[in-house]
Amino acid sequence: MKTLITTNLLKFTLVTIILTIIFRMGLSTSITNKMTIAVIICAIVYAVLMWINGNYFGRKEYEYLPIYDIGFRFHLSTFLAHNTVSILWFVFAFESKYENIKVIYVTALIWSVFLIIHFIYYLSVRKTTIKNLDKEDLFE
Amino acid sequence: MTKNLLPDLLSSWEETYKKGQLTLWIFLALKDGQKYVDEIKEFIESKSKNTISCEEQSLYRNLRKYEHIDVVSFENKKGNKGPDRKYYFLTEMGTELLEKFIERNIKLFFSNEINNLLKK
Numbered sequence: 001m002k003t004l005i006t007t008n009l010l011k012f013t014l015v016t017i018i019l020t021i022i023f024r025m026g027l028s029t030s031i032t033n034k035m036t037i038a039v040i041i042c043a044i045v046y047a048v049l050m051w052i053n054g055n056y057f058g059r060k061e062y063e064y065l066p067i068y069d070i071g072f073r074f075h076l077s078t079f080l081a082h083n084t085v086s087i088l089w090f091v092f093a094f095e096s097k098y099e100n101i102k103v104i105y106v107t108a109l110i111w112s113v114f115l116i117i118h119f120i121y122y123l124s125v126r127k128t129t130i131k132n133l134d135k136e137d138l139f140e
Numbered sequence: 141m142t143k144n145l146l147p148d149l150l151s152s153w154e155e156t157y158k159k160g161q162l163t164l165w166i167f168l169a170l171k172d173g174q175k176y177v178d179e180i181k182e183f184i185e186s187k188s189k190n191t192i193s194c195e196e197q198s199l200y201r202n203l204r205k206y207e208h209i210d211v212v213s214f215e216n217k218k219g220n221k222g223p224d225r226k227y228y229f230l231t232e233m234g235t236e237l238l239e240k241f242i243e244r245n246i247k248l249f250f251s252n253e254i255n256n257l258l259k260k
Binding site: 063066 | 163208
C-alpha cells in the first residue's frame with residue numbers, strides 16, 4: 001500500500017484539490033452571475049490545468065519508479081479529490097443558488113462507470129508485473 | 141557500395157546488442173563489491189572499454205527498481221566530503237539471480253565449440 005501512495009501522487013492530489021476549489025469558486029460565481037461564457041472558460045481552464053498537473057507528476061512518477069498502473073492511481077485520486085471537494089462545497093453552502101447537488105451525484109455516478117472500467121484494466125495489467133513493476137521494463 | 145554500409149550496419153547491430161546489457165554491467169559492478177553510483181558508472185565505462193555509457197540518472201532509476209524488487213540493497217556510508225553516500229550491493233536473491241543468468245546466457249560462450257568458432 002505504501003508503495004502505491006507515493007510522494008508524487010500526494011503532490012498531484014494536493015494540486016488537484018487546490019485546482020478543484022478554484023474551479024468551484026469560478027463556477028459558482030459564474031453561475032450566480034449567469035455568465036455562460038465564464039462557465040465554459042472555467043471548465044476549459046480547469047481541464048487544461050488538470051492535464052498539465054497529471055502530465056507533470058505522472059512523468060515524474062514514471063521516471064522515479066514506474067509502479068503500475070500510474071494512470072489508474074492518478075485517476076482514482078482525481079475522482080476522490082474532485083468529488084470530495086465538490087460535495088464539501090455544497091455541505092458548506094458555497095454553491096450558487098442555481099446549482100443542485102444532484103448534478104454532483106450524477107456526474108460521480110457516470111464517472112464511476114469509467115473508473116470501474118479503468119480498474120478492470122488495472123487488474124489485468126497488474127498480472128504482467130513483478131511487485132507492481134512492468135516485467136518488460138524491469139531490466140534495461 | 142557494400143563497404144560503405146558496414147559502419148552503419150555495425151552500429152545498428154551494436155545498438156540493439158547493447159540494449160538490455162546495462163543490468164548485467166550494474167550487477168557485475170556490484171558483484172565486484174559495494175559501490176556508490178559514481179563508482180558503478182566508472183566500473184561500467186572502464187570495464188566495457190567505453191562501449192557502454194550510462195547516465196547517472198539512468199543508473200539511479202535502475203537501482204531504485206532493483207531495490208524495489210529486492211535484488212539490490214544499500215547502506216549509507218560517509219563519503220570523503222558532504223553527505224553520506226548510498227553504497228549499493230547485491231542481496232542474496234540478486235547474487236543468485238546473477239549466477240543463474242550467467243549460467244544460462246553467458247557461459248555458453250565459453251564452450252569449446254563456440255570458442256573455436258569465435259577464434260576462427
